[in-house]
Amino acid sequence: MTETEIDAIMRIMDAAFDPQWGEAWTRPQIESALQLANTLPTLVAATGTRTADPGEAVGFAIVRAAPGEEEILLIAVDPRERRKGLGRSLIAILATDARRRGADKLFLEMRENNPARSLYEAVGFRQIGRRKDYYSLGDGARMDAITFGLDLDKS
Secondary structure, three states, X not given: OOHHHHHHHHHHHHHHOOHHHOOOOOHHHHHHHHOOOOEEEEEEEOOOOEOOXXXXXXXXXXXXXXXXXXXXXXXXXXXXXXXXOHHHHHHHHHHHHHHHOOOOEEEEEEEOOOOOHHHHHHOOOEEEEEEEEEEEOOOOOEEEEEEEEEEOOOO
């Protein structure tokens, strides 16, 4: 992945992730993850299609592939481009790619109050686990993490 592509990921992530939750990765974390052969990025344009042009990118995802399964590590759409079906398109691209690589399951994990939950459920993800008190909030409170799975044979 080029520096310009990483710039696009950072631009989208900075716009999309609320700093209150501390979910955004740093540039060194992104660069380190992308050095692994099984960690794969995808950029999506406003048309809802994959793009190789970082200047066109309004959404991205990074997945980790393992035998028979893949996990969405990060996924985001620029807030100015939300509610246009781009998240759904991006997940469809990820599912197609995962199937092509031999996966039959796609996983993701999120905080329990993530507003994208309705999107994930609408495209077929189902809750398969809960990590109690996983997230630490600034006021000392804790929040659960929810694990979702998508059966790629049925989606």
